[in-house]
Amino acid sequence: LMFRRATAETDNLLRQDELDADALSEWNDPKQAHKPRILVIGSGWASHAFIKCIDTEKSRVLVVSPSNYFVFTPMLASSSVGTTEIRSIVESTRDANPTVKYLEGKGLDINAEAKTMTVKLGEGNIIDDGPDDKDQAVIEIPYDVIVYSAGVGPISSSKRTEGLSKENVHFLKTVDDARGLRTAVITLLEKASRPGLSDDERRKLLTFVVVGGGPTGVEYCGELKDFLNDVTGKEEKKNKSVVKRKTAPFAPLAKYTNVKLLQGASDLLPMFDQDLRDSAKEGLLRSGVDVRTNTRVARIEGKDRIVTLNPDGSDETIDCGIIVWAAGTMPVQLTEKLIHNLDRACEKKCLDVTPGSLSKFGRIPVDQWQRVLGAPPGSMIAIGDASGTVRETSDQLLPQTAQVAAQQGAYVARLLNRGYDLTGAPTFENGDVDTSGNENPLFLPAPINHEAEIDGGKRRKLRGMAKAKPFKFLNLGQLAYTGGGEALSQVQLGDKKLFNQAGSVGFLLWRSVYIVKQVSTKTRFLVLFDWFKVKIFGRDVTRM
Numbered sequence: 001l002m003f004r005r006a007t008a009e010t011d012n013l014l015r016q017d018e019l020d021a022d023a024l025s026e027w028n029d030p031k032q033a034h035k036p037r038i039l040v041i042g043s044g045w046a047s048h049a050f051i052k053c054i055d056t057e058k059s060r061v062l063v064v065s066p067s068n069y070f071v072f073t074p075m076l077a078s079s080s081v082g083t084t085e086i087r088s089i090v091e092s093t094r095d096a097n098p099t100v101k102y103l104e105g106k107g108l109d110i111n112a113e114a115k116t117m118t119v120k121l122g123e124g125n126i127i128d129d130g131p132d133d134k135d136q137a138v139i140e141i142p143y144d145v146i147v148y149s150a151g152v153g154p155i156s157s158s159k160r161t162e163g164l165s166k167e168n169v170h171f172l173k174t175v176d177d178a179r180g181l182r183t184a185v186i187t188l189l190e191k192a193s194r195p196g197l198s199d200d201e202r203r204k205l206l207t208f209v210v211v212g213g214g215p216t217g218v219e220y221c222g223e224l225k226d227f228l229n230d231v232t233g234k235e236e237k238k239n240k241s242v243v244k245r246k247t248a249p250f251a252p253l254a255k256y257t258n259v260k261l262l263q264g265a266s267d268l269l270p271m272f273d274q275d276l277r278d279s280a281k282e283g284l285l286r287s288g289v290d291v292r293t294n295t296r297v298a299r300i301e302g303k304d305r306i307v308t309l310n311p312d313g314s315d316e317t318i319d320c321g322i323i324v325w326a327a328g329t330m331p332v333q334l335t336e337k338l339i340h341n342l343d344r345a346c347e348k349k350c351l352d353v354t355p356g357s358l359s360k361f362g363r364i365p366v367d368q369w370q371r372v373l374g375a376p377p378g379s380m381i382a383i384g385d386a387s388g389t390v391r392e393t394s395d396q397l398l399p400q401t402a403q404v405a406a407q408q409g410a411y412v413a414r415l416l417n418r419g420y421d422l423t424g425a426p427t428f429e430n431g432d433v434d435t436s437g438n439e440n441p442l443f444l445p446a447p448i449n450h451e452a453e454i455d456g457g458k459r460r461k462l463r464g465m466a467k468a469k470p471f472k473f474l475n476l477g478q479l480a481y482t483g484g485g486e487a488l489s490q491v492q493l494g495d496k497k498l499f500n501q502a503g504s505v506g507f508l509l510w511r512s513v514y515i516v517k518q519v520s521t522k523t524r525f526l527v528l529f530d531w532f533k534v535k536i537f538g539r540d541v542t543r544m
Contacts, residue, residue, distance in 0.1 A: 023103045024141070027062055035060050038416065039117060039143035040100075041107055041334075043067050043093050045402040046149035046384030048519065049409030055417045056099040064141070066106040066123055068093050071175055072518060073402060075527070077219040077481075080178040081185070081227035082540050088526035090175065091519050107150070107334050108138065112345060112375045116140050145422070147412060148338070148364065148372070148382040152329040152400060163300030169325040172216055181324065185224070186543045188321040189231065189250050199256070206256045207320040209306055211297055212327030213263030214270075215480050218280060220324060221261050222483025225287050228257045230539045234288075249541050260290040260318065262297065262308060264327070269480060269488070271399065276488045279502035283482040297327075329400060331362035335386050339364060342374040346442070363388030363397070368470030370412055371422060373442045378422030383408040389471075398473055411471045420447035420468045446470075479510045489513075 026032055036059045040047050043065035054061055072089040079086045093102045105119040122136040154171040156164060170184060171177045185208075192205040208224060210217050228234065233248030234257065248254075261268075261284065267277045268284075268291070284291050294311040301307060306323055308316050331339075342364075364382040365373045366389055372380040373390060384405035389396040398404045415422070424445035447468040477491040477498070487510035489501040501509055511531075518524040 023062070023101050026101065027060055027141075032060055036144040037062070037142070039064065039141060039146045040149065041065070041117075041146065042149040042151055042384070043070055044149060044151045044384060045070075045073070045405035046151075046409040047147070048091075048093075048096055049406040050147060050149070050383070050413045051093070051097045051100045053410045053413035053417070054097070054100070055413075056097070058419070059416060061097075061100045062141070062143075063093055063100060063102045064105055064107060064117070064119055065093065065102075066104065067175075068102060068104055068123075069175075070096060070519065072514075072523070073173075074215075074219075074479075075514065076172055076175075076178045077216065077223045079175075080172060080181040080220065081223045082182060083223060083226070083534055084527050084530040086175055086178060088523060088530050089518075091523060096519070103141075105139075110146065110148075110334070110338050110341065112338075112341060112372075112380060114142075115144065115146075115376070115379055116142050117146065144379070145416070146380050148335075148380065148386060149384040149405070149409065150332050150334055150386050151405075152335075152362070152385040153332050154325060155328040155330045156325075157330065161297055161300065163302070164297075164325065165300075168300050168303050169211075169323040171325055172220060183543055184322055185227070186541055189253060189541070190543070191321075192253055192256060193250065202253065202256045203258065204304070204319045205321040206253060207258045207260065207318070208322050208324070209260045209262065209318060209320045210324045210326060211262045211306075212325065213261060213265065213268040213291075213293070214326065215478075217261060217263070217324075217326035218268055218284070219481045220326060221259055221284060221289050222287070222481050222486075225259055225284075225289055225483045227539060228259070229287075231541055232257060248538075258290065259288070260292065260320075262295045263291070263293045264296045266293050268293070272478060272480070272488060272490055273497075273500055276490055276500055276502055280480065280482050280488055283484065283486045283502070287482075287484045289483070329385070331386065335362065335364060342372065346374045365390040367391075367443055369415070369422070369424075369447055369468055370408060370471055371444060377444055378424075381412055381422075383412055401478075403476060404473055407473060408471060415447060415468055418449060418465070418468075420449050422447050424448050424467075479506075479513060481507070481510055487511075 020026070027037060038054070038059050038061045040050060040061060040063045043063060047063065047065070048070040051061065051063060069090045069092050075084055075089045078084045079089060093100075103119070103121070104123055105121040108118040108120055110117045117140070118138060119141055120136050120138050154173050156166055156171065170181050172181065188205050192202045210221050210224075231248050231250045232254035233251040234254040268280050269277050272280070281291055292308075296309045298307045298309045298315055300323065303323070304320055306318050306320065308318065310316055364387050366382050366387045367373060368389060368391065370381045370383055370387065371378070372382050385400040387408070389398065424447045449466055449468070474494055475492055477489070479487065479489055481487045485507050486503050487507040489506040489509040491498045491500070491509070515524055515527060518527060
C-alpha cells in the first residue's frame with residue numbers, strides 16, 4: 001500500500017499540468033465508475049486511521065470536514081498552556097494520505113436512502129454551527145459507501161446544568177478551545193497585575209475551576225498548575241525539600257493562584273485501577289490543586305461564579321476567574337439528525353424490531369462490523385465516538401477514546417481493501433438484500449469476500465477470511481499526566497494487565513508513548529523541540 005501511494009505521488013508530480021483542481025472531478029468522473037465512492041465524514045482519530053490505511057487504487061475516497069487537519073487530542077491540555085505548540089500536534093489531512101481527496105465543508109444532512117449528503121462549503125469545526133455565512137455554497141454529494149466519523153462534542157446544554165453554555169465556560173475539545181484557554185489564562189494574569197485591586201479581587205481572578213475528574217480534567221489541572229508554578233515562581237515541595245525557582249514574569253501573583261477540581265463521583269479517573277486513582281488524587285493535592293470529589297455543580301451564574309452541591313447537601317458559591325468544563329460529551333447535531341432519519345426510515349419499512357438502540361446515549365447503533373443498523377445494507381459505516389455496537393442479545397459501549405477510534409478506522413479500511421461485500425447476503429434483482437433468514441431484519445450476515453468462493457481464493461477461505469471477523473478492541477492501557485513531572489501509566493494487552501506505574505516512572509512512560517504515537521516524524525520532532533524549549537527558556541506568556 002505504501003509503495004502504491006509513493007508511486008501515485010510520483011505520478012502526480014510528473015503530470016501536474018493534467019491534474020484537475022476540482023476536488024470532485026474524479027468523484028464524478030464516469031470513467032472511474034468501477035471504483036466505489038467512499039465518503040468520509042470528519043478528520044479525527046477514526047477518520048485519520050481510515051485514510052492512512054485505505055487503498056485508493058481500489059476506491060475513490062473523499063474526506064469532508066470543516067477542519068483540514070487531524071489533531072493529537074491527548075495533548076490539547078498541554079497545548080492550552082504552551083507546553084507544546086498547537087501546530088506541533090496537528091497534521092494536514094492532505095499530508096496524511098496525498099492520494100485521498102479533501103473537501104472543506106460541514107455536513108448538514110444525510111439522506112441514507114438516496115445515498116447523498118448535503119454539505120455547506122467552508123471552514124469551521126464539526127461541533128459548532130459557527131457564523132451564518134450566506135456566501136457559503138451548499139451542495140449535494142452522492143456516495144456508494146459513507147464512513148461516518150464525526151465524533152462528539154462537549155456537553156454544552158443548560159438543560160443538564162443551569163447556566164452551562166459556551167458563553168460561560170471554556171471547553172477543551174478542539175484547537176480553538178486550546179487556543180482560547182491559553183489566551184484567557186494569560187489575560188487573567190495580566191488583569192490581576194493591574195493597580196488598585198484588593199487581595200480578594202486578585203484571588204478571585206486567579207481562581208481556576210475545572211469541572212470533571214476524567215482524563216481531560218485531570219491532565220488540564222496538572223498542566224495548568226505546572227504553568228502557574230513556572231510563571232509565578234511558586235515554591236514546590238518535593239520529597240519534603242523546598243525547591244526555589246528563578247525570577248518569574250508574574251512572581252508577585254504566586255500567593256493568589258488557586259486551582260480547584262470538581263468531580264461528581266467519589267474517585268478521579270474511574271477508568272483506571274484503584275491504586276492509580278489514589279495516586280492521581282494524592283499527586284494533585286501535593287502539587288496544590290484543591291480536589292473536591294462527590295461535589296456536583298448545582299448551577300453556573302455567569303463566567304465567574306459557580307454554585308456547587310457539596311457531599312453534606314449544602315450549597316457553596318465559588319467566585320473565580322475562569323470555568324473549564326471537562327465533564328462528559330454529547331452528540332453533534334449531524335449525529336442527532338442522522339439517528340432521527342434512520343428511526344423514521346425503519347418505521348416506514350415497518351421494521352419495528354428494535355435492537356436495544358444506543359441512540360438514547362447519542363450513539364449511532366452499529367453491528368459487530370461497524371455497519372449502521374437501519375441504513376440501506378452495506379452503504380453506511382459508523383466508527384469512533386459517534387458509534388455504539390449493538391448485538392441481538394446485548395449492547396456494547398466501548399470507551400470514547402482515541403485508541404478505540406483509531407482501531408475501528410484501520411479495521412474498516414482493511415475490510416474495504418480486501419473487497420468484502422458489506423451486505424453479506426445475496427441481493428434481489430431490485431438491489432434489496434435478502435434477509436429472510438434473519439430473525440431480526442436489522443442485522444445482516446457477516447461481510448463476505450466473494451473471491452474466496454472461486455479457485456483463486458481458496459487460500460483465503462482456508463485461512464478463515466471468506467467471512468469477515470467482527471471488530472474486536474484490543475485495550476493497550478491508559479495514560480494520564482497529573483502535573484509536577486508525574487503521570488499514571490496503566491499498561492495492558494487486552495484483558496491481561498501487565499503493570500501499573502505512577503510518579504516519575506509513569507511520566508517517562510507517558511512521554512515515551514506520546515512521542516511514539518505521534519502521526520509523523522515531523523510532529524515527533526516538533527513536540528520534542530517544544531519540551532526542550534520550555535525546559536531551557538521557560539514559558540512564553542505573550543498574548544497573541
